[in-house]
Amino acid sequence: MSESASRGIAGTVDVVVIGAGHSGLAMSYLLGQCSLRHVVLERGEVANSWRTERWDSLRLLTPNWMTRLPGYPYRGDDPDGYMSAGQAADFISNYGTYTSAPVLTRTTVTRVAQSRHGFRVETSRGDWLCQAVVLATGAFNKPVIPRLAEAMPANVEQLSAHTYRNPRQLAPGGVLVVGASATGLQLAQEIQLSGRPVTLAVGEHVRLPRVYRGRDIQWWMLATGVLDQHIDDVDDPDRARRVPSPQLVGTSDRATLDLNVLQGQGVKIVGRLMGIRDSVAQFSGSLRNVCALADLKMNRLLAWIDQWAEANTPSGIGPTERFVPTLVGETSQLELKLGEDIRTVLWATGSKPDFSWLDLPIFDRKGDLKHSRGVADVPGVYVLGLPYLRRRKSSFIHGAEDDVRELSTHIADYFDRSTSQIKSRLRSVAI
Amino acid sequence: MTKHTKTATNGVNVAALLGAREALKDAPEAARFKWRATSEWVKGTHNRATVAGFFGLGTEHQHRQTYKFESDHPEVFASEDNGATPVEFVLVGLAGCLTAGIAAVAQNRNIQLHSVKATLEAGMNIQGILGIDPDVRNGFDGIKVHYDIDADASAEDIAALVAQSQKRSAVFDVVANPTDVTVTSSKS
Ligand SMILES: Cc1cc2nc3c(=O)[nH]c(=O)nc-3n(C[C@H](O)[C@H](O)[C@H](O)COP(=O)(O)OP(=O)(O)OC[C@H]3O[C@@H](n4cnc5c(N)ncnc54)[C@H](O)[C@@H]3O)c2cc1C
Numbered sequence: 294m295s296e297s298a299s300r301g302i303a304g305t306v307d308v309v310v311i312g313a314g315h316s317g318l319a320m321s322y323l324l325g326q327c328s329l330r331h332v333v334l335e336r337g338e339v340a341n342s343w344r345t346e347r348w349d350s351l352r353l354l355t356p357n358w359m360t361r362l363p364g365y366p367y368r369g370d371d372p373d374g375y376m377s378a379g380q381a382a383d384f385i386s387n388y389g390t391y392t393s394a395p396v397l398t399r400t401t402v403t404r405v406a407q408s409r410h411g412f413r414v415e416t417s418r419g420d421w422l423c424q425a426v427v428l429a430t431g432a433f434n435k436p437v438i439p440r441l442a443e444a445m446p447a448n449v450e451q452l453s454a455h456t457y458r459n460p461r462q463l464a465p466g467g468v469l470v471v472g473a474s475a476t477g478l479q480l481a482q483e484i485q486l487s488g489r490p491v492t493l494a495v496g497e498h499v500r501l502p503r504v505y506r507g508r509d510i511q512w513w514m515l516a517t518g519v520l521d522q523h524i525d526d527v528d529d530p531d532r533a534r535r536v537p538s539p540q541l542v543g544t545s546d547r548a549t550l551d552l553n554v555l556q557g558q559g560v561k562i563v564g565r566l567m568g569i570r571d572s573v574a575q576f577s578g579s580l581r582n583v584c585a586l587a588d589l590k591m592n593r594l595l596a597w598i599d600q601w602a603e604a605n606t607p608s609g610i611g612p613t614e615r616f617v618p619t620l621v622g623e624t625s626q627l628e629l630k631l632g633e634d635i636r637t638v639l640w641a642t643g644s645k646p647d648f649s650w651l652d653l654p655i656f657d658r659k660g661d662l663k664h665s666r667g668v669a670d671v672p673g674v675y676v677l678g679l680p681y682l683r684r685r686k687s688s689f690i691h692g693a694e695d696d697v698r699e700l701s702t703h704i705a706d707y708f709d710r711s712t713s714q715i716k717s718r719l720r721s722v723a724i
Numbered sequence: 725m726t727k728h729t730k731t732a733t734n735g736v737n738v739a740a741l742l743g744a745r746e747a748l749k750d751a752p753e754a755a756r757f758k759w760r761a762t763s764e765w766v767k768g769t770h771n772r773a774t775v776a777g778f779f780g781l782g783t784e785h786q787h788r789q790t791y792k793f794e795s796d797h798p799e800v801f802a803s804e805d806n807g808a809t810p811v812e813f814v815l816v817g818l819a820g821c822l823t824a825g826i827a828a829v830a831q832n833r834n835i836q837l838h839s840v841k842a843t844l845e846a847g848m849n850i851q852g853i854l855g856i857d858p859d860v861r862n863g864f865d866g867i868k869v870h871y872d873i874d875a876d877a878s879a880e881d882i883a884a885l886v887a888q889s890q891k892r893s894a895v896f897d898v899v900a901n902p903t904d905v906t907v908t909s910s911k912s
Contacts, residue, residue, distance in 0.1 A: 497891075564900075567901045567902050568901075568902040570902070575901075575902045577900050577901045578899070578900035578901070579890070579896070579897075579900045579901070582887055582890045582891065582896075585883070585887050586887045586888070586891065589880065589883060589884050589887060592880070593880075593884075624865075624866065658752070
């Protein structure tokens with residue numbers, strides 16, 4: 294008898310949803326509306342990643358009015374504010390309570406494999422049998438750290454955005470933050486203000502003002518349709534999915550956070566980290582170009598917004614604005630002594646999903662999950678919450694609604710089809 | 725979003741490049757190229773390099789002809805100036821790569837080019853190569869490239885063209901980033 298066959302069956306349902314973050318809960322709500330029997334399995338507590346995988350000072354990049362889930366808008370008294378990680382966790386937990394989601398917490402999924410009549414979902418607390426599986430385990434479970442980290446001298450402490458909590462964790466002395474997206478910029482600022490001199494290694498990035506013409510930039514991105522842009526309508530879906538998070542921070546003064554602001558606070562900017570040789574970090578000479586590209590793209594977006602504003606004349610907006618180009622010094626620094634100038638390296642180089650427990654023939658050559666807009670290559674398997682899964686907003690909290698609606702319809706059709714197949718098979722047996 | 729209805733004729737076969745990109749996505753081994761050069765010392769600082777063949781798409785290729793490059797050093801270096809200085813070849817390579825990129829990106833974005841002129845300047849403190857000051861770098865302390873472009877496009881679109889070409893340029897990457905270099909020798 295195989296190991297899995299000998300394991301206890303915890304239950305049989307139509308659909309197992311793995312992960313009780315906002316994606317899994319939204320899916321659960323809509324599966325309930327389709328009368329599909331399901332369970333949501335969660336390794337920690339509901340909204341686990343907001344409770345355990347975020348740094349202390351994190352606030353959402355999206356304003357509160359935007360934070361909504363199917364049938365559940367934000368109802369607080371600070372629509373223009375930005376939730377802390379704890380508040381986001383509470384919002385999601387309250388949603389789970391509101392929808393009476395059938396969540397089993399403290400249940401870690403250790404393996405998913407095909408079984409005779411569907412899938413077997415093995416967990417730390419018994420196995421589930423089901424016809425369909427929804428992977429809602431998050432897009433940002435594991436830090437992506439470049440291989441050259443292995444060449445880091447031993448006297449340099451290394452952290453990632455997953456292990457960093459606050460500056461008190463860090464030794465006194467210089468800090469190299471690698472990566473200049475939302476995470477890298479926010480942490481560079483916090484650490485610099487804590488009194489540790491920060492150098493920020495900047496690769497390709499997305500620059501945005503927090504507020505444009507009196508409105509939050511996210512308002513404009515939503516209003517102009519940028520956030521709703523469909524993956525089928527972009528020239529290069531692969532590239533669109535790799536676009537890093539925009540340089541934004543959610544603070545009460547709605548301040549812009551960009552490379553100019555950081556440099557004003559004393560952060561040094563250098564090019565992308567490209568090598569480590571003899572305890573010397575080597576940076577790319579492409580800094581000027583990546584900054585020029587980011588400025589050009591920002592201005593293109595602002596021009597698009599202006600054009601839209603002229604055609605649609607929303608009320609109460611301010612005059613057009615343009616921002617100072619990113620300041621790059623006459624000469625950019627290409628080397629830095631690790632261990633001497635730099636005591637800590639903080640990798641803010643992105644995150645990726647962890648599907649190591651999926652025992653299905655479902656990965657491409659590079660180990661990424663193969664799917665078309667959330668419908669995986671293996672029938673009956675669905676995935677949620679990945680960047681640009683269906684729309685630009687797919688990995689945001691407010692982006693779940695449309696994706697989940699469409700995918701739950703797909704799942705319902707899948708069940709209709711398999712039921713009618715069974716029925717027609719029964720009919721042919723009867724004849 | 726583009727204003728052009730005519731198709732740009734910059735002479736770059738973008739369809740072929742995009743086709744190659746699609747095909748090579750699923751054939752990662754074929755995308756591995758090896759570029760080669762050989763060189764022979766002539767006399768003094770005069771040297772002759774040749775480029776004949778390369779490896780790519782899983783097989784060996786020959787250029788239509790063998791290209792020869794004379795390199796030497798100028799008379800101020802007490803040399804005979806039989807060719808461009810090796811570091812000037814780097815600038816030639818950079819200009820060639822960036823300009824080809826500009827043409828390809830322009831074609832892809834349907835921007836008609838009329839003229840593309842690049843001026844390149846690279847600073848070097850020869851105290852490095854003469855071993856006078858170990859803190860001075862041997863190579864360029866910086867490279868400045870200026871493009872003067874006449875095209876049917878706005879200044880902003882032209883800036884975006886040039887920026888995108890840097891993003892895709894092999895030689896830009898080679899000069900901007902550290903590369904592991906191994907030099908060995910044998911007795912013939
Ligand atoms: C730093 C950061 C900032 C962000 N800021 C914003 C923002 O401002 N606005 C916004 O809208 N979005 C933001 N996001 C994006 C996104 O909304 C979050 O990543 C969100 O947590 C993703 O939701 P999810 O439900 O898809 O996944 P998660 O919230 O990650 O939920 C996945 C759940 O699956 C569980 N799980 C994982 N593996 C297993 C397993 N094997 N067995 C059982 N359970 C498992 C996890 O414990 C977790 O609870 C941010 C993301 C990050 C990382």
